[in-house]
Amino acid sequence: MPYYxxxxxxxxxxxxxLPKRSENYSEWYNxxxxxxxLAENSAVRGCMVIKPYGYAIWEKMxxxxxxxxxxxxxxxAYFPLFVPKSFLEKEEEHAAGFAKECAVVTHYRLKGNPxxxxxxxxxxxxxxxxxxxxxxxEAVIWNTxxxxxxxxxxxxxxxxxxxxxxxxxxxxxxFLRTAEFLWQEGHTAHATEAEAVExxxxxxxxxxxxxxxxxxxxxxxxxxxPNERFAGAEDTYCIEGMMQxxxxxxxxxxxxxxxxxxxxxxxxxxxxxxxxxxxxxxxxGVSTRLMGALIMAHSDDQGLVLPPKLAPxxxxxxxxxxxxxxxxxxxEKVEPIVxxxxxxxISVKYDxxxxxxxxxxxxxYELKGVPVRMAIGMRDLENGTVEVARRxxxxxxxxxxxxxxxxxxxxxxEIQVNIYQKALxxxxxxxxxVDDWDGFKDQIEKGGFISAHWDGTSETEEAIKxxxxxxxxxxxxxxxxxxxxxxxxxxxxxxxxxxxxxx
RNA sequence: CGGGGCGUAGCGCAGUCUGGUAGCGCGCACGGUUCGGGACCGUGAGGUCGGAGGUUCGAAUCCUCUCGCCCCGACCA
Numbered sequence: 113m114p115y116y117x118x119x120x121x122x123x124x125x126x127x128x129x130l131p132k133r134s135e136n137y138s139e140w141y142n143x144x145x146x147x148x149x150l151a152e153n154s155a156v157r158g159c160m161v162i163k164p165y166g167y168a169i170w171e172k173m174x175x176x177x178x179x180x181x182x183x184x185x186x187x188x189a190y191f192p193l194f195v196p197k198s199f200l201e202k203e204e205e206h207a208a209g210f211a212k213e214c215a216v217v218t219h220y221r222l223k224g225n226p227x228x229x230x231x232x233x234x235x236x237x238x239x240x241x242x243x244x245x246x247x248x249x250e251a252v253i254w255n256t257x258x259x260x261x262x263x264x265x266x267x268x269x270x271x272x273x274x275x276x277x278x279x280x281x282x283x284x285x286x287f288l289r290t291a292e293f294l295w296q297e298g299h300t301a302h303a304t305e306a307e308a309v310e311x312x313x314x315x316x317x318x319x320x321x322x323x324x325x326x327x328x329x330x331x332x333x334x335x336x337x338p339n340e341r342f343a344g345a346e347d348t349y350c351i352e353g354m355m356q357x358x359x360x361x362x363x364x365x366x367x368x369x370x371x372x373x374x375x376x377x378x379x380x381x382x383x384x385x386x387x388x389x390x391x392x393x394x395x396x397g398v399s400t401r402l403m404g405a406l407i408m409a410h411s412d413d414q415g416l417v418l419p420p421k422l423a424p425x426x427x428x429x430x431x432x433x434x435x436x437x438x439x440x441x442x443x444e445k446v447e448p449i450v451x452x453x454x455x456x457x458i459s460v461k462y463d464x465x466x467x468x469x470x471x472x473x474x475x476x477y478e479l480k481g482v483p484v485r486m487a488i489g490m491r492d493l494e495n496g497t498v499e500v501a502r503r504x505x506x507x508x509x510x511x512x513x514x515x516x517x518x519x520x521x522x523x524x525x526e527i528q529v530n531i532y533q534k535a536l537x538x539x540x541x542x543x544x545x546v547d548d549w550d551g552f553k554d555q556i557e558k559g560g561f562i563s564a565h566w567d568g569t570s571e572t573e574e575a576i577k578x579x580x581x582x583x584x585x586x587x588x589x590x591x592x593x594x595x596x597x598x599x600x601x602x603x604x605x606x607x608x609x610x611x612x613x614x615x
Numbered sequence: 616c617g618g619g620g621c622g623u624a625g626c627g628c629a630g631u632c633u634g635g636u637a638g639c640g641c642g643c644a645c646g647g648u649u650c651g652g653g654a655c656c657g658u659g660a661g662g663u664c665g666g667a668g669g670u671u672c673g674a675a676u677c678c679u680c681u682c683g684c685c686c687c688g689a690c691c692a
Contacts, residue, residue: 128653282690342692432651471652
């Protein structure tokens with residue numbers, strides 16, 4: 113059913129087509145998440161259920177990132193879910209930053225309701241000290257590091273943890289902002305400031321590498337303004353991506369924490385000169401929010417578009433047949449192709465299920481973003497060909513079965529590059545240099561990134577945010593030195609920063 | 616917390632104004648015809664209408680209370 117007919121019925125939930133990006137971007141996003149079987153809202157407020165297909169993508173992300181962390185010398189560990197309130201309090205700015213969104217455990221027991229059915233909290237089981245469900249783990253980890261760090265020889269300490277965290281957000285959006293989410297958080301301790309800064313920047317680079325080369329989402333690397341900094345950090349570095357509606361999405365952050373946490377948790381070490389010093393810290397994280405970025409950066413009105421490197425199924429093969437005999441003939445021809453594809457490390461699914469017809473399968477795998485689809489029917493067998501369709505461009509071609517594996521391999525690489533280039537082109541076409549305030553207000557309504565001069569004050573940043581809802585996404589690391597006038601105040605500025613509305 | 620909306624079959628909804636046999640589409644089960652871009656026909660299963668109380672001969676429908684969810688705003692590394 114074409115989308116426009118849905119208005120007649122007053123009910124588009126049954127329509128086969130997705131809402132269009134151009135008509136209702138957020139509805140389009142929600143429908144893709146649901147229809148591609150990535151995740152769903154759970155019965156628990158603000159919390160999602162990540163479904164097997166969505167989780168398979170997350171697992172591929174985890175695998176790639178984890179390998180990169182290991183390659184840069186990090187090891188994994190696991191720390192408690194609960195943070196005693198007194199720990200969280202220790203670093204004041206950190207505490208203030210997270211206080212408003214904490215889930216708090218106050219009791220440890222339930223009992224039968226004396227007035228009837230069900231359970232009630234046992235008032236006699238009140239905890240001596242409340243436990244906070246971690247919104248992030250700096251507090252509990254630095255409290256632990258105190259016992260691990262005595263000498264310069266104990267440093268650097270390079271640890272990562274894969275975990276869930278809870279932030280009691282007032283409004284949630286699946287993958288982009290959920291009350292509970294999955295992430296990794298790296299927490300490192302160093303002997304010198306320079307080394308910690310280097311680590312902070314190195315991990316930002318790792319994130320940029322991952323997001324660009326695996327997720328195929330181009331990002332701008334930069335530094336946050338003091339307003340947007342992580343609570344308790346000296347500097348917050350970030351990577352910012354552009355979604356197809358022109359809004360920015362923070363894809364990862366890497367924080368230089370100075371000695372703030374070492375001082376709050378009294379983590380000191382003896383240096384080579386036998387003097388006591390506080391350790392220098394970093395922390396860095398990416399979350400299941402990246403799933404949101406992946407969806408919003410590439411997908412189209414037919415459904416999800418996945419970069420081959422992260423697609424749980426890279427190639428799907430669909431037989432086209434009438435009789436069981438035809439199917440048997442086709443399957444016989446397909447089997448060695450499947451085996452060869454697997455042998456070169458390509459994940460392939462041969463969907464010979466007979467409960468749906470081929471047309472239905474085509475649409476279904478498009479919706480799920482499978483990068484390459486092959487269709488084989490009796491006609492193909494006669495010609496020694498298969499029909500190969502690529503998800504990114506929706507182009508179809510007839511390809512000889514001879515050498516099909518090399519062809520598919522090359523095609524997957526090409527798709528990976530192509531969707532990155534497409535996203536990069538989109539970002540470039542939607543990034544504007546703006547030098548006057550009227551132009552700024554005008555452009556921000558249309559969407560996209562604005563590269564403009566800023567006088568460096570929080571007052572100006574706040575005023576711009578209040579008037580336009582645009583925030584400074586970052587001060588790009590590669591910003592050219594360029595003197596100019598602040599787009600809002602007219603005061604002196606030494607470089608341009610990136611403004612955008614953000615998720 | 617303020618404003619708006621919604622809870623009826625697994626999912627999406629109509630029915631509520633004006634009380635009187637609980638319906639439709641999708642999905643599901645079975646049978647058949649189909650099969651190169653989301654097939655069709657037939658048969659069938661499936662609901663104490665979010666919960667509690669009230670009005671009434673009779674409540675999905677009217678009244679009171681209550682629980683939950685969604686959207687907009689405030690909030691948000």
